[in-house]
Amino acid sequence: MNSETELAPAVKSILEAARERSGPDGRVSIEARSLPAAIERAAAAGRDPVIAEVKPTSPTAEGTRDDDPAELARAMVEGGAAGISVLTEPTHFDGSPDALTRVREAVDVPVVRKDFVLEQSQLDVVEADLVLLIARFVDDLAGLLEAARERGFQALVEVHDRDELETALEAGATIIGINNRDLARLEVDLETFESVAPHVPEAVTLIAESGVSAPADVRRMREAGADALLIGSAIMDHGAGETDVTANTQRLTQATAER
Ligand SMILES: O=P(O)(O)OC[C@@H](O)[C@@H](O)c1c[nH]c2ccccc12
Structure with missing residues (x-):
């Protein structure tokens, strides 16, 4: 792992909490819904492929x-996600594994x-269907990627x-997210x-993460090569803005079509 000295205090505290959470003994075994196929379907239907994020809060949310x-x-799927x-991280994002289970039962997208x-x-x-692995924080990325695949997960490597x-x-990643947020300064x-x-090979499914707030x-991200966008705050809107997540998602999935 890279030096943690440059990380924002909130990120250090997130990692400390993460180190203390161990998993269960048994292994999960998953039949994953394909993200690349879902992205292709959205694009073929004329939508900008958006992965919408259920993020109750975050260290930078209002x-x-x-x-x-x-x-x-x-509501996000209705808006075209x-x-x-x-988020399943409990201490800084108010997420939970149970929330994910219920979401996966409620929708048929990855x-x-x-x-x-x-x-x-x-x-x-x-x-x-997918698990996020953050390259900066993982010691043995190839090992963890392999372990994820053995269980049936697709891996999104950030x-x-x-x-x-x-x-x-x-490490063999085929789905890669480039995070626009700098974890040192959270900007x-x-x-x-x-x-x-x-610098990303054509065969990789490439996702632009964070900071995408307007059509x-x-x-801009699609022109720069993004196959899909990962969008949280602009859809959840933690502030006083538009709280209709269907409308928020729709606006962003129609960005190219409505130009
Ligand atoms: O809310 P935004 O700016 O649209 O960002 C979403 C997502 O990219 C962000 O939540 C995120 C990217 N990588 C992460 C790693 C952990 C927790 C959260 C994240």
């Missing part, structure tokens, strides 16, 4: 939404488990710069995606 996660996910991401998975047993906490991209590719810069994306951002 408030908390305690809506039923299954209802939120259904190609996939759903669910569901991503968003958490800080650091070791193999943590994979067995809950069934999901990177933030070219070095992490190399690590992800060497978002869409240029991150634009600078790393050109123009969706178009």
Whole structure:
């Protein structure tokens, strides 16, 4: 793992909490819904492929939404979401494995488990179609990726710069997310995606993560090579803005069509 000295205090505390959560003894075994296929279906239907995120709160959010996660996910799919991401991290995002289970029962699109998975047993906490692995935080990415695949998960490997991209590719990642949010300062810069994306091989399913808040951002990320967008805050809207997640999702999935 890279040095933690540069991480934002909130991120350090998230990692400390994650190290203390161990998984169960038994292994999950999953028949995953394919994310690349769902992305292709959305694009073929003329929508911008969006993975909408059920994120009750976050260290950078202004408030908390305690809506039923299954209802939120259904509303997102109604707005055209190609996939759903669910925070299962309990201490800083108000997420839970149970929320993910209920979401996966409520919708038929692929569901991503968003958490800080650091070791193999943590994979067995809950069934999901994809599991997020954050290159920067995982010691043995190839080993964890293999362990995820053995259980039937697809893995979404998150990177933030070219070095992490190399690590992800060497480990065999085929679905990669470039996080526009810098985990040292928690600031978002869409240029991150634009600078790393050109180095990603064509065969990889490439996702732009974080900071996509308006249709123009969706178009910008798509032009830079994103096959799909992972969008949380702009859809959940923790502040005083538009709280209709179906409308919020629709606006972003129609970004290219309505230009
Ligand atoms: O709310 P945003 O800016 O649309 O971002 C969503 C998603 O990218 C973000 O929640 C995220 C990206 N990587 C993470 C890792 C852990 C927790 C959360 C995340």
